[in-house]
Amino acid sequence: DAGVTQSPTHLIKTRGQQVTLRCSPKSGHDTVSWYQQALGQGPQFIFQYYEEEERQRGNFPDRFSGHQFPNYSSELNVNALLLGDSALYLCASSVGRTGGAYEQYFGPGTRLTVT
């Protein structure tokens, strides 16, 4: 049973460019959450997708956008990259339900470096 997979593993971009990160959820999961983890900090919630809609968004600018496909996989897009966007981007999947009482399964992350 494959767990959560993310691609690419590492990415180097230049300021002002755009980037797309990809995530495939664990089998049987229909909800995908994205997190940004800066060095030495805990993950910060970017947004969550359920039924191909953004269900909730954290405190991130509109430069961060996403998409969920009918097979539940998801993409995170970041436009106009800033140096401060350098971080580990984590994808987590879970089973959709009302409320926040759920366990999330995490992927290995994509390390984004903006130069």
Added chain:
Amino acid sequence: AQSVSQHNHHVILSEAASLELGCNYSYGGTVNLFWYVQYPGQHLQLLLKYFSGDPLVKGIKGFEAEFIKSKFSFNLRKPSVQWSDTAEYFCAVNAGRDSNYQLIWGAGTKLIIKP
């Protein structure tokens, strides 16, 4: 705004020592509480969770945590640590409203167990 504090960023213990990692949160309503662990080179994984009921919850690998509502705390404990417990530990909180799916994370505690 909700926040989660983990007061110890680095902890170094010898094998067989007892462990307690602190976690405090700022939210006055119903909460769902989690401890996640990240072993070196591995993904974040759930250690234990509290949704309701018995405030003393047991997780994997001999870990337990106690929810003390009056202190807004959810401290992680293990009576006797092993070298294999070397990892980074994160506390996370979800404000238990039906429409809230966001996890707020602490900054993490890096635990090193000396053999």
